[in-house]
Amino acid sequence: MLSGFKAIANGLKTTLLMLKEPRDTIQYPEKRREYSPRFRGKHMLAQDEDGHELCVGCGLCEAVCPAHAIRVVAAGAPGSRPVSWTERYAVDYEVDLIRCIFCGMCEEACPTNAVRLTPFNELAAYSRLDMVADKEELLAPPVRN
Amino acid sequence: MIQLSIDGREISVPEGTMVVDAAAKLGIEIPVYCYHQALGPLGACRICLVEIEKMPKLQTACTTAVREGMVVHTGGPAVEKGRQGILEFLLINHPLDCPVCDKGGECFLQDYSFWYGSGKNRFEESKIQRQKDYPVSDYILLDQERCVLCQRCIRFLGEYVGEEQLMLEGRGVHTVVSTVEGQPAHSPYAGNVIDLCPVGALLSEPYHFKARPWNIEREETVCSVCPVGCASLVTGRDGHPVRLEGRPQPDLDDYGFLCDHGRFTYDFVNHPARLEQAFLDGKPASASAAVAAVxxxxxxxxxxxxxxxVAVLTGAVHTVEEEWALAQFARESIGTSRLAVLKPVAGDLPLPLLGTYADLAAATGVLLLGADPYEAVPVMHLKLRAARRAHPVAVWGLGDRVLTRSTLPGEDFVAEPGQVAARLGVVLGGEALDGRWAELRRGLLETERLVVLWDGADPAAAALLAALAGQRGERPTAVLPTHGPRNWLGAVRAGISAEHAAAARILEDAAEGRLEALILLAADPLRDFPDGDLAARALERVPAVYFAGWFAPEPRHALSAMLPTAAWAEVTGTYANMEGRLQVAHGAAAAPGQARPVRSLVTALARAMGHPLRLPDFDPFQDQDGDRIARPAKQPAESAGAPARPALPPGEWRVLTGDMVAVSHPPSEIAERTREPLPLRLHPHDADELGLGAPGGLIEVAQGERRFVAGARRDARIPAGRVFIPRGLADVPANRLDHGAGVKIALADPVREEVAAP
Structure with missing residues (x-):
C-alpha cells in the first residue's frame, strides 16, 4: 500500500515539476507559431515592382502538378492595360486548395518565379467552392497576423 | 536496292534514298529541321550530322544518298559534339522565350536541345531583335526571332504549292523569313506552314496562347469540310475544339497537308448559328418534350x-454509324422506303469506277471533268501537283470554264454551258473531231492510267464515264467524285441511296401532296437540291417537316420541329471520303446545349413512337474490302451522247455553277476572315462592259421576276457571256435559276453610287 502512495507522489511530482517547464502548446488563435520562411502554405502570384504580373500563363505549373490542382488559361496581354510584362499572361489562374498537396513543384517549375507558396496555412472555408483560389485571390496574398 | 549498315543494323533501300529516311525505316531517329520528305533535301540546318565510315568529316544525313556498303553511325561522341555545336549556333539569336511561345512542349528546338544541347551558351553578346508576332496572313503569325531558317515554309509554298508568297530576306545573321513584297501569304494552303515549322516561328493566330500540349485532348479525326476527308488531329480544350492539324499517314503516302478552309473552320461547332436548343412549332422546347411530341x-x-x-432525306454529314442508325429508324420504326441522300448535283457516279488517291498519285493522265479541284476540293489540287512532281502527268480540263491554272498547267477544252457531257460524248464517239479534240480523244483513250475528277453536275456524264472505261479496255480508269456532301459514300455504306432520282422522287412526292411528313437530317433541300424550285414546292406542300442537325435551314418557320444533334469532333465514328475509304474520327469536344448523337436521338424518337428500336451491332468496315466501302464489280456500258441545247437570245448570260469550298464551308467565325466576299465571277471583258471596277463589286443577277444581288469579281477563266455562281451561295441560289434560260446581269445600285461618287 505504501508503495502505491509512493508511486502516486512520484507521478504528481513529475506533473508539478512540468508546470514550471515551458509549454509545448500555444493558445491558438490568440497566439500563433512562427514558421520557417520555407514553409509551403497557400499559393500567391507575384508581381514586379511596377505591378506587372510575373505569370505568363505558360502552364508548366499545371503540367507538373501531381494533384491536378492548378488550371491556367492564357491569353494575349491587353495592350492598353499594363497587367503583364510580356505579350502573354494568365487570364485565369485557379488553385484547388483541397486537391493541392503543397509539394511546391509548381513553384519549382515556374520559369518566371511568379507562383510562390507563402507560409500562410489557415485554409478553412464553409464550402468547397471557397477552397478554389482564383487569380484575384492569389494576387493579393493573405498575411498572417 | 542498296545495302547499307546503320548503327550496326543492315537494311536495303531503293537507290536515291537519303540516309535519314533509311534510318527512319529502322526506327532510328535522326534529328532534322529543314528536311521533309515532301520537300526533298536542302541541308540548311545541319542538325542531322552523322558519321559515315571512310568519310573524313561528319555528313548531313538528309542530303547524303545511300551507297552500297555504307556504314553509318548516328550516335557517338563525334556526332554528339557536332550536333551540340550546331544547336549552340542555332540558339545564338534565339530569344529562349519558351514560356510565352505556343510551340512550347511540342517544339523540336526544345526537344533536340534537351537531347543534344549543352545546356549553356558561350555567346555573350546581346541577341539580334527582330519582328515578333508579325501577321503573315489572316491566320499565321511569324516570329522572326525564333526562326532557325530551315526554309520549309518557303519551299512548301514555292515548290510544293507553286505560290511563292514567302521568301528569305537579308544576308548572314540578318536573314529573315518574310512575305514577298509585304503582301500577305493568301494561298489557301498557307496554313500548312504552321504544321511544317519545326520551331515556334510560324504560329496559328486562332490558336495563339490558347492551350498547351498537356492540357488538351488531341485526337485523330478527319476534316469535315469537304469530301476529301483529310486525316487530321483535332485539339480540344475545355470541351471546345481549338485547333486542327494535318496528320501524316505514312502507309498511304500522305503527308497530312490541309487547306485553310478545312484547317480554320473547326469552330463551326460553336458558331452562334449552331442549333443547340430544340424547337417545337417555332417555340423553344426541352429536347425530351420535342422528341416525345415528334x-x-x-x-x-x-x-x-x-x-x-413519311420520307427521310439526309445531308450525309454525320458519321456512317449515325447514318446507319437513321436508316434503321426509317425502315424499322417508321416503315418507309423513302430514304435518300440529298446531293447538290444530279450526277450519279457508277461505283465500280470509284478510284483512290493512290490511283491519282500513279496517274499518267488526269481529266478534270467540270471540277476545279483548287476551289472545290483544294487538297486534291495539292495531290495532283505532287503526282506531277513525281512523274509526267497530262492534265485535261473539260468543263464550261477554264479548269486548269498556272499551278496546274494542262490543256483546256471549254464546252458550252450544260454541254460538258455532250462534248465528252462527241469526243468518245470519235466522229469528225478537229485537231485539239482529236488529241483529247487520243490522250483519254491511250494514256496508261487515267483518273477523272468529276464534279457530278451533268447526269449524262455518268454513262459516258462508264463508256470511257469500257473503251480504254485493260488500261485502268478511275473516277473521283469531287461533289459533296462530305460523307455521301458513308451513307451509301449505311444502306441509304445516294441516287439523285431517289431524292428527286421524294421531293416530287412531297410537292404532289403524297407525303405527310418529311424528316431532314442535316439536309437543306432549298439550298442544296439541284432543282431549288422543286424543293421549295415540296417544303411548302408537306404538312410537317422535322429537322435534326447542326444548322437549321431557312426558312425556319417551315420547320415543325428542330432537334439539335452532336456534330463532328463531338462523336466518335467513321466517315467515308471521296475514294470510299472509311476513316475513324474521334471526339475531342463536348456537344453543346441539348445536342445529342443521332443514334440516341433516333432511339428516343422510336420509343416515343411506341416502336422501340433495337440497333444491332454495326461495323462499317467490311472484311473483304478493308477500309474501303464495298463496290460492285465493273460492268461494260455503252456510249451515250446528250442533246445540244438551243441557242440563247443575245444579251442574256448563261449560268455556270460549281463547288467552291470557300463559300460552302460551314459558318465559322475564324474562317469568316477569308470568306470570299465576291463569289460571283465574270470574264474581264464582260466586267468592263458592265462597268465593274477592277476590285469587283456588287452585281444584280435577274431571271424573270427573280433578282439577286451579290459580289462579283473578274476572272479570265470564265468564258465571255457567262456568269459563274458557286453552289450553296445564300445570296444567289444557283439552284433557283434556270441554267438553260440565261440571266440578265446589271450593276447593283450601291456600286453605281460608289462609282459615281469619286
Whole structure:
C-alpha cells in the first residue's frame, strides 16, 4: 500500500515539476507559431515592382502538378492595360486548395518565379467552392497576423 | 536496292534514298529541321550530322544518298559534339522565350536541345531583335526571332504549292523569313506552314496562347469540310475544339497537308448559328418534350397513312454509324422506303469506277471533268501537283470554264454551258473531231492510267464515264467524285441511296401532296437540291417537316420541329471520303446545349413512337474490302451522247455553277476572315462592259421576276457571256435559276453610287 502512495507522489511530482517547464502548446488563435520562411502554405502570384504580373500563363505549373490542382488559361496581354510584362499572361489562374498537396513543384517549375507558396496555412472555408483560389485571390496574398 | 549498315543494323533501300529516311525505316531517329520528305533535301540546318565510315568529316544525313556498303553511325561522341555545336549556333539569336511561345512542349528546338544541347551558351553578346508576332496572313503569325531558317515554309509554298508568297530576306545573321513584297501569304494552303515549322516561328493566330500540349485532348479525326476527308488531329480544350492539324499517314503516302478552309473552320461547332436548343412549332422546347411530341406525331401519321407517307432525306454529314442508325429508324420504326441522300448535283457516279488517291498519285493522265479541284476540293489540287512532281502527268480540263491554272498547267477544252457531257460524248464517239479534240480523244483513250475528277453536275456524264472505261479496255480508269456532301459514300455504306432520282422522287412526292411528313437530317433541300424550285414546292406542300442537325435551314418557320444533334469532333465514328475509304474520327469536344448523337436521338424518337428500336451491332468496315466501302464489280456500258441545247437570245448570260469550298464551308467565325466576299465571277471583258471596277463589286443577277444581288469579281477563266455562281451561295441560289434560260446581269445600285461618287 505504501508503495502505491509512493508511486502516486512520484507521478504528481513529475506533473508539478512540468508546470514550471515551458509549454509545448500555444493558445491558438490568440497566439500563433512562427514558421520557417520555407514553409509551403497557400499559393500567391507575384508581381514586379511596377505591378506587372510575373505569370505568363505558360502552364508548366499545371503540367507538373501531381494533384491536378492548378488550371491556367492564357491569353494575349491587353495592350492598353499594363497587367503583364510580356505579350502573354494568365487570364485565369485557379488553385484547388483541397486537391493541392503543397509539394511546391509548381513553384519549382515556374520559369518566371511568379507562383510562390507563402507560409500562410489557415485554409478553412464553409464550402468547397471557397477552397478554389482564383487569380484575384492569389494576387493579393493573405498575411498572417 | 542498296545495302547499307546503320548503327550496326543492315537494311536495303531503293537507290536515291537519303540516309535519314533509311534510318527512319529502322526506327532510328535522326534529328532534322529543314528536311521533309515532301520537300526533298536542302541541308540548311545541319542538325542531322552523322558519321559515315571512310568519310573524313561528319555528313548531313538528309542530303547524303545511300551507297552500297555504307556504314553509318548516328550516335557517338563525334556526332554528339557536332550536333551540340550546331544547336549552340542555332540558339545564338534565339530569344529562349519558351514560356510565352505556343510551340512550347511540342517544339523540336526544345526537344533536340534537351537531347543534344549543352545546356549553356558561350555567346555573350546581346541577341539580334527582330519582328515578333508579325501577321503573315489572316491566320499565321511569324516570329522572326525564333526562326532557325530551315526554309520549309518557303519551299512548301514555292515548290510544293507553286505560290511563292514567302521568301528569305537579308544576308548572314540578318536573314529573315518574310512575305514577298509585304503582301500577305493568301494561298489557301498557307496554313500548312504552321504544321511544317519545326520551331515556334510560324504560329496559328486562332490558336495563339490558347492551350498547351498537356492540357488538351488531341485526337485523330478527319476534316469535315469537304469530301476529301483529310486525316487530321483535332485539339480540344475545355470541351471546345481549338485547333486542327494535318496528320501524316505514312502507309498511304500522305503527308497530312490541309487547306485553310478545312484547317480554320473547326469552330463551326460553336458558331452562334449552331442549333443547340430544340424547337417545337417555332417555340423553344426541352429536347425530351420535342422528341416525345415528334415521335407521337410520326406515330399518328404512320397509323393513319402508313409508313410510306413519311420520307427521310439526309445531308450525309454525320458519321456512317449515325447514318446507319437513321436508316434503321426509317425502315424499322417508321416503315418507309423513302430514304435518300440529298446531293447538290444530279450526277450519279457508277461505283465500280470509284478510284483512290493512290490511283491519282500513279496517274499518267488526269481529266478534270467540270471540277476545279483548287476551289472545290483544294487538297486534291495539292495531290495532283505532287503526282506531277513525281512523274509526267497530262492534265485535261473539260468543263464550261477554264479548269486548269498556272499551278496546274494542262490543256483546256471549254464546252458550252450544260454541254460538258455532250462534248465528252462527241469526243468518245470519235466522229469528225478537229485537231485539239482529236488529241483529247487520243490522250483519254491511250494514256496508261487515267483518273477523272468529276464534279457530278451533268447526269449524262455518268454513262459516258462508264463508256470511257469500257473503251480504254485493260488500261485502268478511275473516277473521283469531287461533289459533296462530305460523307455521301458513308451513307451509301449505311444502306441509304445516294441516287439523285431517289431524292428527286421524294421531293416530287412531297410537292404532289403524297407525303405527310418529311424528316431532314442535316439536309437543306432549298439550298442544296439541284432543282431549288422543286424543293421549295415540296417544303411548302408537306404538312410537317422535322429537322435534326447542326444548322437549321431557312426558312425556319417551315420547320415543325428542330432537334439539335452532336456534330463532328463531338462523336466518335467513321466517315467515308471521296475514294470510299472509311476513316475513324474521334471526339475531342463536348456537344453543346441539348445536342445529342443521332443514334440516341433516333432511339428516343422510336420509343416515343411506341416502336422501340433495337440497333444491332454495326461495323462499317467490311472484311473483304478493308477500309474501303464495298463496290460492285465493273460492268461494260455503252456510249451515250446528250442533246445540244438551243441557242440563247443575245444579251442574256448563261449560268455556270460549281463547288467552291470557300463559300460552302460551314459558318465559322475564324474562317469568316477569308470568306470570299465576291463569289460571283465574270470574264474581264464582260466586267468592263458592265462597268465593274477592277476590285469587283456588287452585281444584280435577274431571271424573270427573280433578282439577286451579290459580289462579283473578274476572272479570265470564265468564258465571255457567262456568269459563274458557286453552289450553296445564300445570296444567289444557283439552284433557283434556270441554267438553260440565261440571266440578265446589271450593276447593283450601291456600286453605281460608289462609282459615281469619286
Amino acid at each position: 415521335g407521337e406525331r410520326l406515330a399518328r401519321v404512320v397509323e393513319k397513312s402508313g409508313g410510306g407517307a
